[in-house]
Amino acid sequence: MFPPAPEDYGSRVPLVAEASDLVSIGPDHLTREAYLTPAAARAWADMRDAALADGIELIPISAFRSIARQEELLAAKLAKGMTLEQALEYSAYPGHSEHHSGNAIDIGTPSARHLEEEFETTPAFYWLTTNARRFGFFMSYPRDNxxxxxxxxxHWCHHPLA
Ligand SMILES: [Zn+2]
Known part of the structure; x- marks a missing residue:
């Protein structure tokens, strides 16, 4: 078991309930079945199709994630020698990840390494910054958030009422 979250953590990164109503969005980049809430899944399918029609391939890297899985991810970072503070820059404390909601998805594209800043240099990222809001998706963690x-x-999150 790892240490408790820093005292101010909850005020910076809110608690997120684990989704119970999930549907498959098909395989992720590692051919594991990926899941989102029904509304986010529909919006993702529409967005992916629209991108493809513009010649842009959007690859699902990580969608819904359970609190238990988040614990494993964070524990792995601590096991590698990161401090909790360092690890929390890259992985949310269990119970605080937007991925628990079933509305968030990490997106990749063939021309960049996955989950690396270089994604911002791709046509896919440019496409998302111009079009994602039409589908209710917003980038959650811009620079200096x-x-x-x-x-x-x-990392993009579906906000159904936005
Ligand atoms: Zn993410």
């Missing part, structure tokens, strides 16, 4: 989370140009 108030959550203290590293810049994640690949």
């Amino acid at each position: 108030p959550h203290g989370i590293a810049y994640e140009p690949w």
